[in-house]
Amino acid sequence: MKKMIANNGSGRSPWWRGPYRDGATFTWDLLYRCNYRCSYCWWEQKKLWGEFSKKYPPVPAQKWIDAWRRLGGRYGRARLDVLGGEPLATPDAAGFFAELSKHHDLVINTNLSPGRKELETLAARCVREAVYINASFHPEFAERESFLEKMRLLKEAGFPAAVFVVSYPPLIPQLPKIREFFSKAGIPVGVQVFQGTYRGRDYPAAFTEAEREALKTDAGLRSSEERWAYRVEERPTRGKLCCAGWFYGNVKADGEVYRCGGTGPGLETEARVGNLFQEDFELFPGPAPCPAGRCFCQEHIYLLEEQEKKCPDLVERWASGKRAQ
Numbered sequence: 001m002k003k004m005i006a007n008n009g010s011g012r013s014p015w016w017r018g019p020y021r022d023g024a025t026f027t028w029d030l031l032y033r034c035n036y037r038c039s040y041c042w043w044e045q046k047k048l049w050g051e052f053s054k055k056y057p058p059v060p061a062q063k064w065i066d067a068w069r070r071l072g073g074r075y076g077r078a079r080l081d082v083l084g085g086e087p088l089a090t091p092d093a094a095g096f097f098a099e100l101s102k103h104h105d106l107v108i109n110t111n112l113s114p115g116r117k118e119l120e121t122l123a124a125r126c127v128r129e130a131v132y133i134n135a136s137f138h139p140e141f142a143e144r145e146s147f148l149e150k151m152r153l154l155k156e157a158g159f160p161a162a163v164f165v166v167s168y169p170p171l172i173p174q175l176p177k178i179r180e181f182f183s184k185a186g187i188p189v190g191v192q193v194f195q196g197t198y199r200g201r202d203y204p205a206a207f208t209e210a211e212r213e214a215l216k217t218d219a220g221l222r223s224s225e226e227r228w229a230y231r232v233e234e235r236p237t238r239g240k241l242c243c244a245g246w247f248y249g250n251v252k253a254d255g256e257v258y259r260c261g262g263t264g265p266g267l268e269t270e271a272r273v274g275n276l277f278q279e280d281f282e283l284f285p286g287p288a289p290c291p292a293g294r295c296f297c298q299e300h301i302y303l304l305e306e307q308e309k310k311c312p313d314l315v316e317r318w319a320s321g322k323r324a325q
């Protein structure tokens with residue numbers, strides 16, 4: 001717990017806000033199963049659920065825990081952004097995340113569909129300071145009132161949590177009302193930029209000027225010129241030096257680790273780091289040029305030029321090898 005106390009008591013932002021400054025970060029597709037089928041979901045749009053359930057059979061919980069514990073021993077406490085599918089659909093989610101929260105800081109990205117009882121158990125068992133809940137509100141499947149009630153439950157249990165909404169074109173007009181609804185209860189609302197197809201057009205390139213203006217009301221998206229440029233304007237990244245693979249990785253549901261999610265199909269060879277289940281798994285020895293045309297999600301923050309601005313101490317520590325906490 002040493003690092004968490006330092007984060008909360010030294011005047012620095014909490015660990016979940018902004019880039020993680022204390023060690024490595026991983027996004028982790030724990031499983032490709034979900035009880036929702038949102039129209040804007042990447043897996044749904046590409047019709048990948050069937051193929052992925054065959055390609056990625058469930059991995060025993062203990063195998064994941066052993067691998068993450070081993071990684072912690074080698075590289076120190078890390079931040080794990082747990083994604084899916086729906087991470088809380090994993091069997092005995094409370095026990096699983098409780099164990100992981102002893103070793104790493106967790107951002108659990110959930111659709112918050114589990115019932116009150118399951119959420120209460122999760123809240124009671126996890127190391128509270130090590131878990132942040134990123135709750136995606138999906139209006140096609142979730143009802144606002146009960147979603148808010150669950151957010152309140154987590155807040156009262158002491159868990160920091162925020163709501164996210166996907167900027168799917170039909171949802172953009174509803175954003176002000178959704179933001180007002182949750183903000184009134186003291187719950188922050190952010191926007192995930194929609195990446196996909198709507199009415200035959202590819203997004204984010206197809207956002208109209210009016211839609212771009214509406215997105216600019218999101219504090220997260222307009223928090224830096226870079227964020228807007230990479231996420232909405234699709235600024236090119238090929239050839240730029242990037243720390244992805246060095247102290248950031250994207251872990252698939254079979255333990256395969258790639259530099260990031262932005263280096264998708266066709267770039268597997270350049271982007272592969274190794275397999276988390278291998279005892280001798282190692283990250284890249286330093287920054288390497290980006291092989292992709294553009295960068296997805298928020299991974300552009302791992303470009304060396306951005307890290308040197310925002311987390312120079314982390315870059316220096318990692319370069320000197322003094323990284324274990």
Ligand code: SF4
Pocket residue numbers: 237242243244259260261262263289290291292294295296299300302303
């Ligand atoms: S810039 Fe983005 S796509 Fe390129 S290597 Fe870095 S994280 Fe991956």
